[in-house]
Structure formats: C-alpha cells, structure tokens
Amino acid sequence: MLPTRLAGIAARRAFLMQRHIPSNANTTAMSATVRWIHRSQAALSHDDSKPDPVANAEGFDFNRIGLVGGGKMSEAIIEGFVTEKLIQPEKISVYDVSRKRLDYLMKTFGVQASSSLAAACKDSDLVIIAVKPQNLTQKLWTQLRANLDPKSVVLSIVAGIPMSNFVESTGNKRVVRTMPNTPATIQQGMTVWACTDHVSVSQRNSVAKFLSSLGEQHFVHDEQYLDMATAVSGSGPGYVLLILEALIDAAVHLGFARNVASKLVLQTVSGTTTLAMKSGLHPAILRNSVTSPGGTTASALYVLEQGRFRTVLADSFWSAYRRSLELGHMDSNVGPGRSRHDAHETDSHKK
Numbered sequence: 536m537l538p539t540r541l542a543g544i545a546a547r548r549a550f551l552m553q554r555h556i557p558s559n560a561n562t563t564a565m566s567a568t569v570r571w572i573h574r575s576q577a578a579l580s581h582d583d584s585k586p587d588p589v590a591n592a593e594g595f596d597f598n599r600i601g602l603v604g605g606g607k608m609s610e611a612i613i614e615g616f617v618t619e620k621l622i623q624p625e626k627i628s629v630y631d632v633s634r635k636r637l638d639y640l641m642k643t644f645g646v647q648a649s650s651s652l653a654a655a656c657k658d659s660d661l662v663i664i665a666v667k668p669q670n671l672t673q674k675l676w677t678q679l680r681a682n683l684d685p686k687s688v689v690l691s692i693v694a695g696i697p698m699s700n701f702v703e704s705t706g707n708k709r710v711v712r713t714m715p716n717t718p719a720t721i722q723q724g725m726t727v728w729a730c731t732d733h734v735s736v737s738q739r740n741s742v743a744k745f746l747s748s749l750g751e752q753h754f755v756h757d758e759q760y761l762d763m764a765t766a767v768s769g770s771g772p773g774y775v776l777l778i779l780e781a782l783i784d785a786a787v788h789l790g791f792a793r794n795v796a797s798k799l800v801l802q803t804v805s806g807t808t809t810l811a812m813k814s815g816l817h818p819a820i821l822r823n824s825v826t827s828p829g830g831t832t833a834s835a836l837y838v839l840e841q842g843r844f845r846t847v848l849a850d851s852f853w854s855a856y857r858r859s860l861e862l863g864h865m866d867s868n869v870g871p872g873r874s875r876h877d878a879h880e881t882d883s884h885k886k
C-alpha cells in the first residue's frame with residue numbers, strides 16, 4: 536500500500552513545480568518539469584491495493600539498504616528512495632535508539648524497523664550512517680566494525696567526519712562521504728559528495744542516482760571540499776532562514792502585517808532565486824539592472840555595504856568551515872588572518 540504520506544509528497548512536489556514554471560522556460564527545462572509533474576500525478580492516481588513496482592531501479596546497484604540513525608535526514612533519504620522507486624521500502628532497514636522514531640518510520644514509509652545495528656547492517660550492500668557527530672562514539676564504531684560486511688558501501692552524512700575515520704575504524708574501504716541539506720526533505724536539496732577509490736564506477740552511479748532523489752548532487756574528487764560544502768550548502772539553509780526572518784521583521788517594522796510581510800519576502804526571494812537560476816546571468820548583472828542611479832535600491836545597498844554585509848557572510852562561512860574541520864579533529868586554523876589563509880592550496884601542497 537502506498538502510504539498516504541507519499542501521495543502528499545507527490546502533490547507537494549507537483550505544486551512546487553507548477554509554481555516555479557517561468558513563462559519563458561526553455562524546452563529542456565520545461566520537458567523535465569512536465570515529466571516530474573507527470574510522475575507525481577501518476578503516483579497520486581495509482582491503485583493503492585497493488586504493490587508498487589520498483590520503477591527506477593535499473594542501474595541501481597543496491598538491493599538492501601541499512602540506515603543507522605532514523606532522524607530528520609534519514610526520513611528525507613527514505614522519502615527519496617521510496618518516492619523515486621529506487622528500492623522497495625521493505626528492503627530498507629532502519630536502526631535508531633528511539634523505538635518511537637522507528638515505529639513512525641515503519642508506519643509512514645513501510646520500511647523495516649531493526650531492533651539492533653547488527654540487524655540493520657545484515658545483508659545490506661549500502662549502509663547509511665545518519666547519526667549526529669557526537670553520537671559516533673567508540674561503542675558505535677566498534678559495533679560498526681563488528682557488523683559491516685567488508686563488501687558493502689558505507690555512506691556517511693555525518694558532518695565533519697573524514698572518510699579515513701570510517702576506513703580505519705570500521706575496516707571497510709568502500710566509503711562515501713556526503714553533505715546533504717534540509718531542503719532534501721522536499722527533494723530540493725543540494726548534496727556534495729566524495730568517495731574512496733574502492734567504490735566502483737557502477738556503485739558511484741547508483742550513489743549519484745540515490746542522491747539525485749534528494750535534489751541536486753555534485754561529486755568532488757577532493758574530500759576537503761566536503762568541509763567547505765558543509766559551510767556553504769550543508770549549513771546554508773540556517774543562514775537563509777535567518778535572512779528571511781530578518782527581512783520579514785524589517786517589513787513588519789515598516790508597518791506591514793506579519794502575514795503580508797512574509798508573503799512579500801518569500802515570493803521576492805523565491806522569484807529572484809528562480810530568475811538568477813533560469814537566466815544564468817551573474818547576480819551582479821541582474822542587481823545592476825535593478826539599481827537606478829540615485830534610486831531606492833542604491834540607497835539600501837549602500838547601507839548593506841556600510842554594515843559589512845559581504846564580509847559578515849564570508850566570515851560566517853569561514854567559521855562554519857573551521858567548525859567542520861574541528862569536528863573531524865583536523866587543523867582548523869584557516870581563513871583570513873589565520874596561518875592557512877588559502878586552505879585548498881596548502882592542502883594540495885601537503886600531498
């Protein structure tokens with residue numbers, strides 16, 4: 536039976552896409568959009584009484600998937616697998632310390648709730664580690680080492696923990712490190728990922744397929760971009776939400792009712808983002824086009840620059856990057872005024 540939650544996801548997806556179809560969208564983007572909406576409508580109209588076939592599994596190497604940790608990100612991952620029909624839900628086993636959480640995931644998606652880490656790992660050719668970094672304790676590493684099949688691929692979404700830690704602590708050489716973000720919960724995420732040389736080409740393709748079910752994905756050869764991506768896209772939704780909140784509060788300060796302020800701000804940010812994405816133009820060109828000499832926008836931009844808007848954003852990225860390095864017990868003395876100003880160059884020279 537298709538859980539009701541999935542019909543909701545398909546409807547939400549179709550709604551989001553319909554809202555974002557620009558009148559001048561190019562043919563390729565348009566046909567992708569139409570295909571997406573058709574898939575969503577098919578999911579809505581299908582017969583609940585019959586089991587769903589696994590439609591997109593061709594070229595997907597993983598036959599059984601184990602998840603360690605069943606929190607927010609795991610829920611997004613399960614949604615991606617199930618909505619994109621990459622694998623049947625009953626072939627996904629989840630282990631979480633919270634029985635309540637397991638019951639919820641089982642009821643919502645039809646996945647298997649494992650009573651132990653060993654049960655989640657058993658026969659799984661892809662094991663996803665989705666606990667908080669502080670929960671990766673010695674006890675958990677030991678359990679992973681004892682229960683992981685050396686042939687399985689271990690995929691981590693844990694912020695800051697390098698692939699070498701997984702190789703050394705679990706003995707498993709096929710490691711994928713990813714940095715997703717929370718818009719993955721509506722399949723609008725951005726995931727950056729890297730993997731060890733032991734992950735085969737077809738396994739990489741399957742990982743790319745899986746990550747595409749969460750939104751956009753981007754592979755990097757050099758793992759240090761994962762710590763940078765943590766600062767940009769991983770933590771990014773937090774900064775964007777703070778900016779949205781500040782813009783709404785500023786509009787309320789001017790005198791708008793809060794619901795009107797929210798509508799104006801959300802549509803302005805969403806519309807401008809879509810404009811930048813669809814036009815392919817650099818934001819500076821688009822910004823110049825709305826900045827009349829001596830006008831209102833020029834006035835506001837002057838105040839933002841006076842408040843060091845760009846530098847504050849850059850400093851916040853460096854701070855998150857340093858924190859990600861700290862979580863992985865790496866040298867975090869990077870950034871302007873630090874001993875490693877150009878982190879990338881320094882690390883490349885080290886090799």
Ligand SMILES: NC(=O)c1ccc[n+]([C@@H]2O[C@H](COP(=O)([O-])OP(=O)(O)OC[C@H]3O[C@@H](n4cnc5c(N)ncnc54)[C@H](OP(=O)(O)O)[C@@H]3O)[C@@H](O)[C@H]2O)c1
Nearest residue numbers: 604605606607608631632665666667668670692693694715
């Ligand atoms: N949320 C984000 O924006 C985001 C973005 C990118 C990456 N990440 C990464 O994704 C990972 C998961 O984040 P999340 O937001 O999904 O966290 P979360 O909602 O707290 O989920 C983690 C789950 O793992 C459970 N858990 C703790 N120890 C465990 C153990 N030994 N075995 C099995 N389950 C255990 C937790 O239970 P309790 O709550 O009872 O401890 C919780 O249900 C983190 O490493 C984070 O760095 C998160």
